[in-house]
Amino acid sequence: MDITKLLSIALGAILVNNFILSQFLGICPFMGVSKKMDTALGMGMAVIFVMGLASAVCWPINEFILVNPKLFPGEFNLGFMQTIVYILVIACLVQFVEMFLQKAMPALYSALGIYLPLITTNCAVLGVVLLNTQNHYNFIESVVYGVTGGIGFLLAIVLFASVRERLEFSECPKAFEGFPIALVTAGLIALAFMGFTGLKIW
Amino acid sequence: MTLGMIVAVAAVVLLVLGVVFGLILGFAAKVFAVEKDPREEAIAGCLPGANCGGCGFPGCSGYAAAVAAGKAATNCCAAGGETVAAKIAEIMGVKAEASVKMAAQVQCTGGCRGHEQYEYVGIQDCAAAARVPGGGPAGCSFGCLGFGTCESVCPFDAIHVVDGVAKVDVEKCKACKKCIDVCPRHIIVLAPYKTKRHVAITCSSKDKGADVRKVCDNGCIGCGLCAKACPKEAITVDKNLAVIDYDKCVGCGLCAQKCPRKLITVDGKVPEIKPAAPKASGAEQK
Numbered sequence: 444m445d446i447t448k449l450l451s452i453a454l455g456a457i458l459v460n461n462f463i464l465s466q467f468l469g470i471c472p473f474m475g476v477s478k479k480m481d482t483a484l485g486m487g488m489a490v491i492f493v494m495g496l497a498s499a500v501c502w503p504i505n506e507f508i509l510v511n512p513k514l515f516p517g518e519f520n521l522g523f524m525q526t527i528v529y530i531l532v533i534a535c536l537v538q539f540v541e542m543f544l545q546k547a548m549p550a551l552y553s554a555l556g557i558y559l560p561l562i563t564t565n566c567a568v569l570g571v572v573l574l575n576t577q578n579h580y581n582f583i584e585s586v587v588y589g590v591t592g593g594i595g596f597l598l599a600i601v602l603f604a605s606v607r608e609r610l611e612f613s614e615c616p617k618a619f620e621g622f623p624i625a626l627v628t629a630g631l632i633a634l635a636f637m638g639f640t641g642l643k644i645w
Numbered sequence: 646m647t648l649g650m651i652v653a654v655a656a657v658v659l660l661v662l663g664v665v666f667g668l669i670l671g672f673a674a675k676v677f678a679v680e681k682d683p684r685e686e687a688i689a690g691c692l693p694g695a696n697c698g699g700c701g702f703p704g705c706s707g708y709a710a711a712v713a714a715g716k717a718a719t720n721c722c723a724a725g726g727e728t729v730a731a732k733i734a735e736i737m738g739v740k741a742e743a744s745v746k747m748a749a750q751v752q753c754t755g756g757c758r759g760h761e762q763y764e765y766v767g768i769q770d771c772a773a774a775a776r777v778p779g780g781g782p783a784g785c786s787f788g789c790l791g792f793g794t795c796e797s798v799c800p801f802d803a804i805h806v807v808d809g810v811a812k813v814d815v816e817k818c819k820a821c822k823k824c825i826d827v828c829p830r831h832i833i834v835l836a837p838y839k840t841k842r843h844v845a846i847t848c849s850s851k852d853k854g855a856d857v858r859k860v861c862d863n864g865c866i867g868c869g870l871c872a873k874a875c876p877k878e879a880i881t882v883d884k885n886l887a888v889i890d891y892d893k894c895v896g897c898g899l900c901a902q903k904c905p906r907k908l909i910t911v912d913g914k915v916p917e918i919k920p921a922a923p924k925a926s927g928a929e930q931k
Contacts, residue, residue, distance in 0.1 A: 519651065521654070524655055527659065528659065531662060531663065532666070535669070535670060537664040538670055539669065539673050542673045542677040543673065545677065545679050546677035546678070605922075617755075
């Protein structure tokens with residue numbers, strides 16, 4: 444296991460290729476639940492959880508079913524089915540996790556609350572599993588990419604929420620009030636994250 | 646491999662995956678089923694769903710869960726009133742506890758308008774105005790500032806600033822306490838609203854009588870004439886301010902006739918002062 448590769452995957456997912464701020468995935472929850480710090484934290488935590496799990500579950504499904512050379516010995520395999528199968532897996536997984544948490548960990552369930560089902564439609568989760576396949580990551584790398592991608596999401600949404608909380612009390616032109624200024628702010632934060640481009644461990 | 650076969654293989658794989666996931670979910674639903682009180686859902690169904698928080702629980706579903714668990718009374722829903730309380734009581738199988746309609750009441754008549762300390766041109770918001778030295782422009786340090794912060798937080802459109810002082814529309818008020826929380830002067834209170842005859846002393850000033858006269862046209866001077874006139878001893882004067890105990894008040898309105906400041910109202914109106922009105926006619930007079 445190459446620790447350096449894992450570290451660079453993590454660094455890439457959190458800062459350099461941040462899912463929201465440089466890949467523009469998962470913008471909907473990023474704009475939607477970033478009005479308050481605690482809801483943003485809740486959403487971020489739930490995303491870390493689901494992204495990690497989705498990566499862990501989708502990898503074997505892709506490897507052992509869709510592109511398994513033993514099932515499909517020739518040129519042909521079911522790689523083109525990845526998107527639809529992943530959506531199926533994620534939707535099912537979120538449902539399953541919700542049921543499991545409600546029974547086993549009611550405290551965590553009520554803490555994640557409404558954000559858990561919302562994540563079903565979060566394209567960052569689909570993005571992370573598709574990118575895992577595209578980058579030919581192995582199982583460990585996939586899970587690391589999923590979890591750190593979630594951490595990157597958490598970082599971005601928490602930063603954004605803290606800016607938005609301050610934005611509430613600042614004066615801005617009438618035309619920009621509310622959502623427009625939030626979009627502009629998101630753009631500026633994304634610009635700031637461009638500063639991480641080219642960052643490498645060694 | 647022909648196109649038909651590709652489609653067939655893809656469809657079969659997806660079908661198998663779907664069936665497997667379906668089975669897993671179905672199985673999980675059985676294994677991880679959480680027993681929920683069916684009454685909880687029924688109660689949530691008959692609540693108004695405004696999530697105003699007037700009951701003291703986080704939203705309507707929180708209150709429904711508390712009632713079903715036996716942790717809350719059936720009549721806490723201020724917005725729903727007696728009809729909802731009766732429905733909940735029916736679901737819970739207990740007798741409905743009578744609920745008195747509560748409504749917000751602004752303890753100020755706005756008599757200090759015209760006695761302003763200075764002209765205020767800042768942010769038109771009570772919380773902002775109250776932070777200015779002197780505690781805002783109002784001459785009376787207990788008076789309504791009249792910028793309508795209560796109006797802006799009211800989810801039921803029940804409180805409005807009329808002639809510079811906040812007025813509650815008791816029919817619309819659901820007693821959710823949002824205005825009470827937001828008022829920087831703390832002059833809005835929750836009072837049981839008696840639909841027959843509601844007597845109100847709407848003043849919060851604890852200043853001495855002479856000081857009140859300087860800054861307000863009809864603020865309470867703590868003379869105590871109302872307390873003496875009350876046959877039920879429902880009014881007490883505490884720190885230069887007359888206060889009604891609604892448990893004792895019968896709504897006769899004798900206090901209102903005695904008040905030299907014309908501050909006490911019956912059903913929102915100051916009754917005409919009749920000298921030496923007999924007690925019996927006081928109850929019928931409107």
